[in-house]
Amino acid sequence: xxxxxxxxxxxxxxxxxxxxxxxxxxxxxxxxxxxxxxxxxxxxxxxxxxxxxxxxxxxxxxxxxxxxxxxxxxxxxxxxxxxxxxxxxxxxxxxxxxxxxxxxxxxxxxxxxxxxxxxxxxxxxxxxxxxxxxxxxxxxxxxxxxxxxxxxxxxxxxxxxxxxxxxxxxxxxxxxxxxxxxxxxxxxxxxxxxxxxxxxxxxxxxxxxxxxxxxxxxxxxxxxxxxxxxxxxxxxxxxxxxxxxxxxxxxxxxxxxxxxxxxxxxxxxxxxxxxxxxxxxxxxxxxxxxxxxxxxxxxxxxxxxxxxxxxxxxxxxxxxxxxxxxx
Numbered sequence: 001x002x003x004x005x006x007x008x009x010x011x012x013x014x015x016x017x018x019x020x021x022x023x024x025x026x027x028x029x030x031x032x033x034x035x036x037x038x039x040x041x042x043x044x045x046x047x048x049x050x051x052x053x054x055x056x057x058x059x060x061x062x063x064x065x066x067x068x069x070x071x072x073x074x075x076x077x078x079x080x081x082x083x084x085x086x087x088x089x090x091x092x093x094x095x096x097x098x099x100x101x102x103x104x105x106x107x108x109x110x111x112x113x114x115x116x117x118x119x120x121x122x123x124x125x126x127x128x129x130x131x132x133x134x135x136x137x138x139x140x141x142x143x144x145x146x147x148x149x150x151x152x153x154x155x156x157x158x159x160x161x162x163x164x165x166x167x168x169x170x171x172x173x174x175x176x177x178x179x180x181x182x183x184x185x186x187x188x189x190x191x192x193x194x195x196x197x198x199x200x201x202x203x204x205x206x207x208x209x210x211x212x213x214x215x216x217x218x219x220x221x222x223x224x225x226x227x228x229x230x231x232x233x234x235x236x237x238x239x240x241x242x243x244x245x246x247x248x249x250x251x252x253x254x255x256x257x258x259x260x261x262x263x264x265x266x267x268x269x270x271x272x273x274x275x276x277x278x279x280x281x282x283x284x285x286x287x288x289x290x291x292x293x294x295x296x297x298x299x300x301x302x303x304x305x306x307x308x309x310x311x312x313x314x315x316x317x318x319x320x321x322x323x324x325x326x327x
Contacts, residue, residue, distance in 0.1 A: 053171060056154025057133055057141070063149050064126055065173055072129035073115055075153075077310025078168040080104045081181050087123045099303025100316055117143040127151070129171055131158050159222070161309045185311045189231040192318045196232055199326045205234035205266035205291075207306060209251050210280065212273045215259060216251035217243055223250040223309050224268065227317045237264045251307070260285045266325065267291040268317075272302040298324045 048065045055061055072079055073090040080101055091097045091110035098105075111119055115135060120128065128150040130136060136144065136152060144150040151171050157163040162182060169178025207224035209216040218225035220236045221244065228234045236244075239262050243252050254262075267289065271277050277299075280286050291297045300306050300320060305313035 051173070053151065055152045056157070057136070057152050059141070059145075059150075059152070061149050061151045063151065063171055063173075067127035067172065069124060069126045069148075070129065070172070071111065071115075071120060071123060071125040071127075071148075072131075072168065073111060073113060073135075074131050075129055075164070075168055076101055076105060077308060077312050078165045078178075079172075081165070081311040082169060082172060082174045082177050084172060084174075087125060088120075098308060099301075100305035100308065100313060102303075115140075115144075117147065120144065121147050127171075129153065129168060131164075161226075161314075165311065181311055185315065188315065189227075189318060192322055193231065193233045195322065196325065202233070202235055203265040204237050204263065205268065206237055206240050206262060206264040207268045207270070208254075209270040209307065210272060210277050212276050215254050215256075215280070217254045217262075218251055219247055219249070220244040224306050224317060225250075226309065227314050228268070228321075231314065232318065232321060234266070237262055239263075250309075256283075256285050260288070262289055264289065264291050265294070265296060267297040268306065268321065269297060269299045270302060270304065270306045271299045296325075 050062050050064055053061050053063055069087045070079065070084060071086055071088050073088075076086060076089050076098060079086055085105065086108060088111035089097055089101075089105050089108045090113055092113050095110040097110050109123070111123070115130075117140065125148045128144050128148050130144075130150065130152045133152055133154055136150075141150060141152070153164060153167055157167050165182060166175070166178050169175045169181075205228050207218035207228060209218070217240055218228070220226075220229050220240050225240070225244070229236050239254070239258050243254060243258070246252075269277075286292060289297070298320070304320070305316040306320075
């Protein structure tokens with residue numbers, strides 16, 4: 001709702017220290033059992049040693065080698081993709097969590113999106129990962145860092161989910177796993193794009209979010225827009241390009257006048273207010289959109305993945321597109 005990540009090499013260097021020392025000794029004979037045991041202990045301790053990482057704010061953060069109680073609010077997609085369950089999960093309003101992740105995170109306590117320090121403390125985290133520097137305005141960073149090591153990702157990487165995933169992987173000491181997860185996704189997306197274009201050719205599309213009286217459109221390079229246009233190769237309607245230039249958010253408001261100009265051949269709609277949507281669907285502005293005219297408008301519930309981003313969210317979006325568009 002989001003630049004090359006640095007790779008952590010400390011573990012690799014330390015784990016290979018024994019090999020380097022042995023090579024430099026010039027001895028040809030096999031190591032004694034005592035030496036082998038010592039070397040094994042050295043390698044094990046290296047992988048368990050805390051690491052010092054510099055975050056986006058310039059803080060040097062001593063991160064546990066294998067954190068067990070992580071809070072990474074709004075980064076849960078990355079955590080789940082890497083096999084990590086947080087001790088608390090992002091929520092907004094009346095404890096509304098990211099519905100599409102609840103198969104993996106069901107039962108995990110909700111924590112308010114603004115992360116009140118006293119609530120954070122109640123979960124006894126051993127690592128806090130923050131998506132944005134805006135979460136640590138004032139003296140909040142100081143408060144969090146007294147609770148647990150606190151790493152801030154920052155705008156340069158959190159605006160690109162791929163770089164953000166790799167950064168989270170680095171912080172969790174799962175850099176290789178993150179690269180593998182990303183590579184698997186890229187393969188899946190490329191194969192899906194090929195299937196789609198073989199079935200329908202090059203068509204235009206847009207993702208809309210309907211909430212009461214307001215309609216929002218996904219920016220072309222973020223969230224659902226990134227999936228539709230970059231990963232799946234849909235053409236970007238002129239109105240989406242126009243709004244994307246002026247809107248900074250993942251989803252930006254679109255007026256009825258602009259909606260009337262939306263010439264998308266496919267629509268993917270997040271429906272957060274069924275009553276309001278029913279009213280809109282009676283409006284001539286809506287019925288004249290090419291996708292609506294041709295029966296190519298598809299609706300998804302508000303707890304679907306379409307409002308979010310990450311490997312899991314994006315995979316689900318692609319699966320939604322393929323299953324609906326390719327008959």
